[in-house]
Amino acid sequence: MGAEVGNNVSDLTGSYGLSNSIMVTRATAGTLDGGPFNFDIDGTPDMVSGITVSDNFDLANTGYVITDDQGNILGLPPTMDDLEGVDFDAAGVGVCLIWRITYSEGLTGLETGQNAADLEGTFSLSNSITVNRN
Template sequence: MNLKNWIMIKKMFLGVLALGLMVTSCSDDDDVQIIPDAGVLNGSDFSFTVDGTPDFVTGISTDANAVGTNRTFVITDLDLNILGTPPNIEALEGVNFEAAGRGVCLIWYLRFENDTNIDTVTNANDLTGSFDLSNSIRVERGPNADALTGGPFNFTVDGTPDMVSGIAFENPNNRIGTNATWVITDDTGMILGTPPTLTAVEGVDFDGAGVGVCLIWYLRYENDTNIATVTNANDLTGTFHLSNSITVNRN
């Protein structure tokens, strides 16, 4: 074999070797798995008053080091039911939280791969696939007294003390408002008492009120509310929210 042929064979061998390395390199790139990381969602919690005026969030930003092929914001309630998935910050800032009524929303940032089921689930707890949710930002829309559970109560007026028990909140974290009190009224709304705590409510002897009907309410309110001066709950004014009532029958 002369020198010229040997050089040509050597070049062909090196070319095939280089092509093999390129194919191997491309194959390795295809096998790289992206691990989503939503990072830290920056921004303060928000507190809005439900008063008919549109309420929008501002000043929220995502982590510059977040990783993931796809991205979206996710808005949930406290039970993680998905209320909306704004695709970008502009869409998020266009959401009118006033329209959602009283309660608490959570804003999350989601980075995810194509195998994630965000398009089909209704609760963030049911997300599957390759994804990562950021921390959440809380959006309060109040005041909100939440919903009471317990009762109704049926007592016999016989001189024996009758106290209520087992009253609770449907979702305690939904309660919003600077001030709080319990309100006991008759069935026309006349205020009979305003126990400051649930413990105080459970200390009320309803036997002493005689025959009739009482209603127990929970009130969350701001400083402009006139609870200290009115005698009937129907005359309340200001920024407040009354829960549902629990009935106490005294026979």
């Protein structure tokens, strides 16, 4: 008795057997701080700046994902420097979301034109930062 969520296995009573344990490590992409950004589409380049990343990333590959508000992948800047070099004015009117991604080999769907909701494999997306293009 006592096999309930939140209880400690050492408090179980009665006849039972436990298998070996396994360690589960959840991926984390960290937390993005900065924004939201608001840009006027006026022919003048508009770049984000001052974005910081907190927390550790624990998978082999990291980068950034820029999506529209429907999750369609518009760009994949590999580094913060590359992200800060993206001209959001050239994208026209709309909303973009910037995410940090960390992932293991074998991730599929991480391509421009695909939808971030369709990613498959071991990965984590951070919170998003909004870029409004008016």
